[in-house]
Amino acid sequence: MKRALKILLPILILGGAVGVFAALKATKPHQPKAKAQERVWRVEVETVSTASLSPTLVLYGQVESPELFRAAAPSPAQVAEVAVREGDRVKAGQLLVALDPRDFDPRLQQARAEVTELEARIRSEELRHESDKASLIQERKLLKLAEQNVQRQRRLMKQQLGSESALDDAEQTVARQQLTLASRRLAIADHPARLGALEARLQRAQAGLAQIELDAERSRVQAPFDGIVARVPVAVGDQVKDNEELAAMYDPEALEVRARVPAPYQAELQQALADGESLSAATADGDGVALHLVRLAGEADTNGVDALFRIDSGRQWLRMGQVLNFRLQRPAREGALAVPYPAVYGNNRIYTLEDGRMRTVSVRILGNTLNEQGQERALVQAEGLKSGAQLVVTHLPNAIDGLRAEAVGRE
Secondary structure (H helix, E strand, C coil): CHHHHHHHHHHHHHHHHHHHHHHHHHCCCCCCCCCCCCCCEEEEEEECCCEEECCEEEEEEEEECCCEEEEECCCCEEEEEECCCCCCEECCCCEEEEECHHHCHHHHHHHHHHHHHHHHHHHHHHHHHHHHHHHHHHHHHHHHHHHHHHHHHHHHHHCCCCCHHHHHHHHHHHHHHHHHHHHHHHHHHCHHHHHHHHHHHHHHHHHHHHHHHHHHHHCEEECCCCEEEEECCCCCCCEECCCCEEEEEECHHHCEEEEEEEHHHHHHHHHHHHCCCCCEEEECCCCCCEEEEEEEEEEEECCEEEEEEEEEECHHHCCCCCEEEEEEECCCEEEEEEECHHHCECCCEEEEEECCEEEEEECEEEEEEECCCCCEEEEEECCCCCCCCEEECCCCCCCCCCCEEEEECCC
8 A cells, every 4th residue: 555655646646746847837928919110220311402612622832932042152162141031031141141352353353464465465466567568558659660660670680780680689679579569468367357356356355254244243143022031051251163052042922832732633623713713722721811812833743733822811920941740622512421531432423311211312422621610521412312401420330221210419
């Protein structure tokens, strides 16, 4: 009996547990099935407002001046005086640098002496020519007398009253006189050539004197206009060589800025200049320097072309060689829209919010621009995009056409 109880008791306990489990399962509460709901993305929006806007182009330019005066040493000499320093403002005619005049005086004296000598030789040649012309008349008379003496000696010979030696002497006198007359005629005929050679040498000497006088005058370097001294690379006592720079200065009123414009913008700017459009620019740091485009350089390469800008204001803060970072206002585009950079996807599309859904709008990037608050934005142009549309400015990595979204306020 006890043995049967030991066998039945575990079976009864197991059966009771199964019954309790079945009862609990049958009486458990039933949960309703979960329904799949579409997620709503919360995004910030801006109201679209298209207008005629100008894209900007960031450029880096260097200040330079076409009115740059560079004085060089006219000849080897020693620096005797330096009257200015780098950065000084000078007036027209003011002394900048002076060379030692003792380096020029000996050359001046030698050149003047050569001119004086040649002038004296020309006067001597003219006197000689006058003497030759007077002597020619007398020598013709002497030749005529000698020829008459020969005729007389021949008549005496025929009358057997003269001698052969007297006739020979008379004929020799005629021959010598003919040679003298021929030499005198040659001297007279050669006079223009001798005079021309002397006059040419005189002109050469006068030119050399004028050059030395000009070098002596240029040894005192004076400012040709009002301006600012850019550099003075010499000091008193320096021995300078021919054409070595002594000083450089520029006119601050003629300052301009040269900047390299990338090749894709060259045709656009050139057309704007041809149409008479004024393209302004301003420095990015807000220091009050205003510019405007006046011309493009005459040469270009594969990287672009240099553009020259006239300075409208802020010139007093600039110095030649200074580098500027500024923004150029390119020609205005109709129907343009300035949008935050996060609103642009893939450089060719934006999204608007319509009836709780994001809609794709294809755009063309025009460049960059600044809004009234000085914030940089992308300038785009979209066909068919009307003012008043809601532009999604929150950048969503999973943005697609038709994505459900909800607009939230912006700070």
